[in-house]
Amino acid sequence: MYRGREGQWAFFLHRISGIAILLYLLIHVLNISAAMWGEEASKSLFAIFHIWFFRLGLLGVIGAVLYHALNGLRIILMDFTGWGVKYQRELWYGVWGLFVLFYVPALVKIVPEIVRDITGA
Amino acid sequence: MAHQHDVIVIGAGGSGLTAALYAAKQGVDVAVISKLYPTRSHTGAAQGGIGAALGNVEEDHWEWHMFDTIKGGDYLTDQDAAEIFAKEVIEAVLELEHMGLPFDRLPNGRIAQRRFGGHTKEYGKAAVHRAAHAADRTGHMILQTLYQQCVKHNLTFYNEFHVTDVIIEDNVAKGVVAYELATGELHTFQAKAIVIASGGYGRAWKVTSNAFTLTGDLQAILYRKGLPLEDMEFYQFHPTGLFPLGILLTEGARGEGGILRNDSGERFMERYAPTIKDLAPRDMVARAMYLEVREGRGVGPRKDHVLLDLTHLPAETIHKKLPDISEFAWIYQGVDPTKQPVPVMPTAHYAMGGIPTTLSGEVIADDKNTLIAGLYAAGEVACVSLHGANRLGTNSLGDLVVFGRRAGTAAAKFAKSAELHDLSPDASGESRERLERVRNSSGKESVAALRAELQQAMQDYASVFRTEELLAKGVEAVAELQERYKNIGVQDKGERYNTELVEAMELGYLLEVSEATVHSCLNRKESRGAHAREDYPERDDKNWLKHSLVYRKNGKVDFMYKPVVLGKFEPKARTY
Amino acid sequence: MQVTLKVMRYDPNKAAKPGWVSYQVEAEPMDRVLDLLHKVKYFQDGTLAFRRSCGHGICGSDAMLINGKNQLACKALVKDLTKKAGDTITVEPLRGLPVKKDLVVDMDPFFDAYRAVKPYLINDEPPPDRERLQSPEDRARFDASTKCILCAACTTSCPVFWVNGSYIGPAAIVQAHRFIFDSRDRGARERFQALAASTGVWRCRTAYNCTEACPREIPVTQAIEEVKRAILYDKF
């Protein structure tokens, strides 16, 4: 593995999160669109997506979207300002700061719901 | 494989690329053969500047530059060469600017200039701002700019081709044989004219500013054929080599105000050159440094070096004007020049001597100015003789462009009226035989060990100060090493990138130029410029105001002499 | 102290694939990796092939992948690569360029990309008798990119370049930058042709490996971003 620094990891993560989001997007659109074929079809699909595996996966997707969005803003700053490039490392740490700031409350809200729904409590 | 070109240039450094460009401007087909990739040549390591009397900062005239060059060369400089040089280098610098070279600028937009060793106004009154520069990477910018122009004009390059022979028959140059590193194949090149621009041979010494590749290949190839080398006793030791590696720290550091100090912090150059002090010519500064160390005023646990002090300069000056040397000091010595003085000692740097040429770069075969038709040389490999007994700082870069241009243009003009010569079917035979012999050698002697011994011997016996006794030892040592060289062993028998084979060949060249050097040193019984004989401490114009031509005939080293071209400036005592 | 020098070696005439070979080398902390390579070549295995010339970071011959990072072998010191005696220093050829032998790679693709950006001053106006004028500020505008020694450390550190090599690469863009931002140059539009193509600047994904790898401390990514903006503002 090439021993790159923050920039390389920011880029790799941006790619991986992007691909993950795209995959989810395709499935998600088909899932939602299935409603066209009536309530039955829709419900049977939702039954699959409501099992614990996919609910946890959705958490991952939310994280991926959040990172991709924040790092995307970092990229825009780098592309259009001189200081964005100069402070790209600091910006990346800023991305992670904001990520935690948004993601942790989301987890606090969602994780108990998942636990409740799955254990049937 | 066989190739044909109108003009072949050997070497892709400053003089080679200049020669190639100006030859191409004449409308002939030019090819450049280099043992390196383009832009790897050692011109790129030149730092401080290129001297030309532009007069951008203060009043300056080419006559002053001419005088400085001659006086710097301790009157061994051919004055016609110095005159042409001082005039044409102005035009050459402007042409480099027009090619795009990013010189540093003055507030009025003109090329900035700085002070440099031995460059004075009004014939020696005070130091003058003459060196046009691009930070401390002027050579890098010259090399890049020239290569850019070669790309623009789409010149042919044979990269990583080691020239193994120049085919000369009856004083006519007919072609070149070269070894392709990538494949191990031998190539023959037919050419109407050949320009040799292959650089110096600093690797003969242990401590040198020169690249690993500067092994005097072409000097040795011609010397082997019985052709003479001129003024080989004059080899320059640059005062400020980063101790102990010998990496060059530009004289521009002193041009910007740097000061040399001994163990007591004394600015010792005041005693040796009261007028221009630290900006005295290199031979004088190098000797002063050696004397300080010898007299116990050296610095460090072994008192074996002195200090280059830049700490009194504004940090901004150092960062802006001397960024590269600051980095060298930091990386290789852990010294920050803005805070601490830098340890320095003289380092083998530049050959004033080399292949004798006319003012147009034509190679001379003897003391009667007999020419070798179609063979040219320029740059450090050549001896016009512009630098005489000691080259001034910045004059090497000027030399490259001025005499590279003259050689390239002359070669192209010659090629236009010449025919390609037929080469004998086995033109590459001798090269092949020698290469095969080295490749298949399996003797006991290690190339690396022999080279190290040679470098140590040259360092011990043919350095800044010389005596009969030391030089005699040097002659003996080189002869012994040559004998042992016949018994080397090479492990790599392969065809592809056989760099071990190449290094073994290069050691052979080094031994030959070293032989020419030590014999020349022993032969000249006077002190002049960079050649300081302690047993003959005075300059002797009566007997020795002449160029020496060393050559080898039937295995014996012998000498011829050539008068110095005098003129405007009478030889005088050389004080600063 | 002893260190282990682990070199990725390859001779296409002898083996189908590259492989690691380890050498025990006596090293000083201030030794360059280049010194270690020389020690191996001179005293252990003469067949080891690598390029070098100036030995102090000016000629750009000896860029290689040292301990997983592109560096010049003559500027990488043992003390910065090892913590204690016995540590291992790994040396590999540059990535993304065809390996010819051991640490020697084919530089031709790299120089082809260099040529594609027209790396020379373009200005057809007849030059004045004296120098063209340029203010110190205009000169400073492209100063960093004039430092480039064409060692290929940046281009071959780029994750985009590694796989299919069709990206023109950071070094060529830095060369373009050197001229586009030179107040004396008039050839920016010509250069934009190669730079705006699908293999040009837009392939840069700002991974910053080039900037980290540059032995001349050129802010390479910044130069690339400036070229992107120059093209953008030229079109809109």
Added chain:
Amino acid sequence: MAVRARRYQEAKAQAGTNLELAWWVFMRVSGLVLVFLVLGHLYMSNILINAGKVEYTYIAERLSNTTWKIYDWAMLSLSLLHGMNGLRYVLDDWVRDPARRFWAKVVAYSLAVLVFFVGSMSLLNHDFSKGLSENTRLEQSEGTR
């Protein structure tokens, strides 16, 4: 050598289209818009409600509203374009073999077109209010009675 020289010719041939520049700008602009659209969408469907409870009814209700139709369709088209162009970057960068790269793109683009078509149909060409009206009536009647 030949590879690069050919590439330069290609580069010259492609020059002037500025297609890559347009895509580059699009990625930034669409990215910026998507930050708000997608994060808003995530907020609404994961924070405001429990995503685990989302069912047909919720969708039908939402897709009966014109504002949401527009919001969702903008999100669908921008994210698909943004994502597919991103995927194209990935394939260009990381698939070495030109033939494989070509087929990978064919498959990816076809899939994207299909998804876009299906998604658009459900958003723009399907009347959810019909099914919805029956259901809501039922629920309402149950609730009120």
